[in-house]
Amino acid sequence: MDNNPIKYSDFLGDTTIQGAGFWRNAWEGIKDGVSSTGQWFKSLGTADGWGKTLDGISVISPFNVDEGTVNTRAQMIGNTVNYVTDIPNKTSDQIGHDVGYGVEKFGETVVASKGAGLIKSGIEIANSTTLYRAVSGAELTSISETGRLSMAPGTYETGKLFATSSSDAAQFGKANFAFDQSPNTIIQARVPSAVMKAITRFEADGMPAISVPTNQLPKINFVKPLNFSPRPTNPFNSSGW
Known part of the structure; x- marks a missing residue:
């Protein structure tokens, strides 16, 4: 709750603002995406944060093909399929928040990829x-x-x-x-x-x-x-x- 449970309480459990509409909730989703990234950066100051980060990397790493990882990947795919099939049951508020959150995360991925490319290029130039x-x-x-x-x-x-x-x-x-x-x-x-x-x-x-x-x-x-x-x-x- 970032030490502010009143501001960040979510009594409905859907992280959306009921009745605010698609675009307002999309904006809230973007802000939540930024907030989650900020919390992740803060977690890197702790051993637990690094542990969870490494666990996450192991899930998506193409080099780890043990049984547990395969099951986790299958679960991720299953969750995606379930979400897509459940879209007709979602409200515009929920969809708006999900779209906003997804767009923010996609933007982070693009920026991170570009940054990684620049770093790689810089290393090549230096060498x-x-x-x-x-x-x-x-x-x-x-x-x-x-x-x-x-x-x-x-x-x-x-x-x-x-x-x-x-x-x-x-x-x-x-x-x-x-x-x-x-x-x-x-x-x-x-x-x-x-x-x-x-x-x-x-x-x-x-x-x-x-x-x-x-x-x-x-x-x-x-x-x-x-x-x-x-x-x-x-x-x-x-x-x-």
């Missing part, structure tokens, strides 16, 4: 190095189709060349254009720390360069094309195009 590469149209097409870097079949190269900055990669792209007059696009790659241990560092055209071995390329799972294709203003010192 990786950003490198850049000037790629041809054919290589860019291959990346867009597969989502990964790979060597063309039959190629003699033992790895791919990367620059440590986008500006250096642009200089490599301009040099490539001077060679075959084919514009390059600069891509950004997030290279895991484990892959960085296998790279070869050297200098190319007066700029720091990195070669990533062919067998390490599949481990680079984040590749993003940048929005420019570097070309020299006057290739071969000619005037115009």
Whole structure:
């Protein structure tokens, strides 16, 4: 009762406000959802709260398939089916409260999932190095189709060349254009720390360069094309195009 039994007493036992209608009870359901989450956070300050939380996780964990867990899952499914079949017997007040409570919990799930994704992304960034590469149209097409870097079949190269900055990669792209007059696009790659241990560092055209071995390329799972294709203003010192 959060130390306030008068305010939070529920004499009817249905946690709704009788006669208030669907929308008012939906709002009450949202507030109850927020309150329940607050109470859960408070419970984490106690051993009992952590125990109940771990029990709850064990129920929904896909790795626990003991008999007790299976029965609990079956019971959860049964409760859901029973609730759906009982909807015609519920009042609009009750349905409104349930909808509000469910919407609040769904919103919490979305926010938690987004937060977990951001944390995961942050960890990946912290454990990786950003490198850049000037790629041809054919290589860019291959990346867009597969989502990964790979060597063309039959190629003699033992790895791919990367620059440590986008500006250096642009200089490599301009040099490539001077060679075959084919514009390059600069891509950004997030290279895991484990892959960085296998790279070869050297200098190319007066700029720091990195070669990533062919067998390490599949481990680079984040590749993003940048929005420019570097070309020299006057290739071969000619005037115009």
